[in-house]
Amino acid sequence: MKFHASNLPLLDWSGDALIIGLSEDALPLTGTLAELNSRVSGLLQDLIDDVEFTGKDGATAITRLGGGVGFRKLGLVGLGASNAMTAETLRRAAAAAARLAKKEKSAALGLSMPIVHNDPALTAQALAEGARLALHHDSRFKSEDKNGKATVEHIHLLGLADQESSLQTAQAICDGVILARELVSAPANIVTPETLAQTAQDIAAAHGLELEVLEQAQCEALGMGAYLGVARASDLPPKFIHLTYRPAGTPTRKLAIVGKGLTFDSGGLNIKGAGSGIEMMKIDMGGAAAMLGAAKAIAQLKPDAEVHFISAAAENMISGNAMRPGDILTASNGKTIEVNNTDAEGRLTLADALVFAEKLGVDAIVDLATLTGACIIALGDDIAGLFSENEELAGAIATAAKAAGEKFWRLPMEEKYFDGLKSIVADMKNTGPRPGGSITAALFLKQFVTTTPWVHLDVAGPVWTEKESGYNNPGGTGFGVRTLVQWVLGPS
Structure with missing residues (x-):
């Protein structure tokens, strides 16, 4: 076309x-x-x-x-x-x-x-x-x-004559959205942690980006116990992806985009049962898909910001080596986590990814994750949740989303809800009470970012659609790519 x-x-x-x-x-x-x-x-x-x-x-x-x-x-x-x-x-x-x-x-x-x-x-x-x-x-x-x-x-x-530059921008953004759509729509026997790492390699090779893929032993050396606790039951090795875009000149900003990359989520020993949607858990890497789609677009658009694209990719499976309810994991910032539900695994992988991102000395971090069913109950299938205590960054993401045509709704970071995550034997549990589940998930993630401005985007609903709507067709939507790109490019 x-x-x-x-x-x-x-x-x-x-x-x-x-x-x-x-x-x-x-x-x-x-x-x-x-x-x-x-x-x-x-x-x-x-x-x-x-x-x-x-x-x-x-x-x-x-x-x-x-x-x-x-x-x-x-x-x-x-x-x-x-x-x-x-x-x-x-x-x-x-x-x-x-x-x-x-x-x-x-x-x-x-x-x-x-x-x-x-x-x-x-x-x-x-x-x-x-x-x-x-x-x-x-x-x-x-x-x-x-x-x-x-x-x-x-x-x-x-x-609309003389708009070739705008058409090139649209092409780059659509390339990124389509990549994200196809990653989300593909089954888990096709898109594995290795596939995500290879996709990052393809982007790096095509557009001159830097790529570092940390293998399991390297992640162990960095103390990523939360991430590796999730990954250890799978026969497929984890891949920690760090893809970097650097502008030609001195960057005006240094940003990190972190995407949840669970290529399949069985629920672990808290296995997902009938009616749980386990057959759709191929979409649990929708955050990583959007992150890679944004990388593909940004690599072509060449903004003046430096951007780090990060995903702790893994499967959450079941074996004799699986993490158990009651196990205590230690994240790379030293915080300990009592696993009271092995099906709340995405936040464990994000914990170590957020610690890694902050150590890069970036000006802001945005994470995207198909994190909670609670967010879908609250906001439905078309609207994602936005969580942040930083007004400037939350406003920038909201402005970018409006320009991109993607819907987010800001939810509160109610600090007293963290009481539900307190553990007798560790620093925290990985899940709290059922009420306010998307909020307690965001509060869990907050424990792994110290001073850097940070936004958490819970995109569990909008990454997939069963029907034709707007410019989306049934399947993966590529949700989040356009907002991320708009945020990196800055106000138009």
Whole structure:
């Protein structure tokens, strides 16, 4: 699929399908659209009347034309109220248009959309992101691909000339999102700790990044007892991934992104039972997937920040060597943890990863993890939890998320809830009472960051979807990549 940005008027464009974005207050037709309606013998107005098109956000309609114009089909996508239009509105509109064009077997699609916030660059980037992500189709594990490849080969962004840089930015971001989607969607017999390390190696080799992969003995030497306690029951060795992007000049900031990398979570000896969703535990590396996707995008976009990408990758399995409920593990900062639930393993791996990240002397740390079912109960499948005691960093992530079109909700770090994690025999337990489970998980992680500004993102809900929605298709969503990239790039 190739994007073309030009100032060609929509009345002069030729191709297979022209799709126009209309807001609720763009009717009745005036100006160029009234002229277009006249050229197509009133079929545009007929289409609006026949389907009672009002410009409602997400509404679509399309009709076949006769001769007299340079395209065979004419479609509409609703944008909602014009005063509420954002870049996310355009991402979703472009996704709807791209899917409509694919359904209509249109190889060449012309998109005519309003300029959002008087910013042609932002508009072009949003349209390209929405269309490309909507048309991404993962059929790697199907013997017969009934859905077929996308038939849309060329997308022309009309009225948006000289936006090649924005299209390149969109391409890089989509590369990262698609990588994260495919890592999450792949089964655990395909994506292993070794696979994550190899993916990091591929990114490093392609874009000149530095890579360090610590093997088990090296992790033991660093005292990573919490991480290794989780990993020890698996036949697959753990891989501690440290991928580094360095800018050409002196970095303006030094950042760390830590992703939870449990490539499969059986629950350990507290094994997940029927109805627990154990068959979906391939998604438990959604944080690491987003981290690697962000690395791939950032490596291409070349911001002026230095970024460290970290994941303590492992499996949580069952064997005679498995950690037991009641065991005490010692993390690399010397803190001791009584394991009262082996199915609360992600926070154990993150503990040593956070200690490692802080020792790098970074200015800020963000971790992403499919950490708790409690966060899904609180916020549902579409919204991730944001935890931080640092107002500036929490605000920066929230601003980046809004620009990226990803939803987070800030939850409290209620310190008294840590009482539920106190242990008689160790510094802490790895789980607390059932109420406020996502908060106590965040408070557990807090014990492994001392002074560095830190944000914890619980992305358990949004990393996977069962249905087509917006620009996501069923499967891994790549959630978190766009927010991370936007945060590293800084305010636009």
